[in-house]
Amino acid sequence: MESGREGSYRVLLSGGEGEYxxxxxxxxATxxxxxxEEEAVRFIEEMKKKYWDARHNCSAFVIGSRAELTRCSDDGEPSGTAGRPMLEVLTGEGIRNAAVVVTRYFGGVLLGTGGLVRAYTQAVKExxxxxxxxxxxxGYEAVAEADYGDIGKVQYLLRERGIEPLSxxxxxxxxxxxxxxxxxLGILxxxxxDATSGRVGLEGIKEIYYIDKEAF
Incomplete structure (x- = not known):
């Protein structure tokens, strides 16, 4: 049961904005x-309406735990200078189920292809x-049931492994x-x-993905 599990991936607990x-x-970048895909497309259209007066609203999104679906758009910028670099930031950081729009207000100076790639990349990072x-x-969801004489040992083992009971x-x-x-799972x-002479085990085990919060 413990073999063949897919690796972890990162998700946005809340979106954000940054500027370069x-x-x-x-x-x-939003x-x-x-x-x-439908949700990502609606978000992109929302940003285009919000920033209707901008020169470009370039976009990229990644859907699926293994990045099964990816899309990107240069929205009028030279091919490969905006959407693709934006997408590569998301996939390079292991981000899944997320979309980004980078809105450009032109400052009057041409940046060249290298400058555009750098700017769109940096905006997403910001x-x-x-x-x-x-x-x-x-991971797995499971229930450990113990009598009151064993519960202290169980709680100690969980703390040692950094596992906080959900309820x-x-x-x-x-x-x-x-x-x-x-x-x-197997170790626990x-x-x-061993700690309870076989009195405590894990019941109702089912495979899941669960969120570990982290600082970016």
Whole structure:
């Protein structure tokens, strides 16, 4: 059960904006979490309406835990100078299910292809710095049920592994609902059994992805 799990990926817990200025041209990046192509397209259209007076509203998005769907647009900039570099920032940072629009207000000075690539890349990075990012980790949801004599040992083992119970139900026994990292499942099952002489195990185990919050 523990083999064949996909790797982790990063998601936006909240979107953000950032700005980069190059030779008086303003590049405003807006990022938002999007779960589907339709949602990403609506977001892009929303930004185009908001910044209707801008020279360009270039865009990129990544959908799916393995980046199954990606799209990008240069929106009138020279081919390959805007959308593709923007997309590469998202994929390079492991970001999934997200879209970005970079709005350019032209400053009167041509930047050349290298300058455009640098500016659109940097704008997305500035936007990401103002987002809250989490990591979707492959793992398991399970319940550990212990009597009151064993619950202290169980809680100690969980703390040692950095696992915080999601909830606790107190009845005849104590039932702890847990999210367990994929790589820790087998080890934790053995440690619980060893510490309680086999009285405590993990029940209702199912595969999930769950969010670990992180600072970008």
């Amino acid at each position: 200025v190059e030779k008086k041209s303003r590049f405003i 990022l938002r979490a999007c779960e589907s 936007g990401l710095r103002n987002c809250r990012v989490g990591r979707m980790r492959p 606790a139900e107190y009845g005849q026994n104590v039932a702890l609902r847990l999210h367990i990292p994929a790589e820790a 099952k053995k440690e619980l059994a």
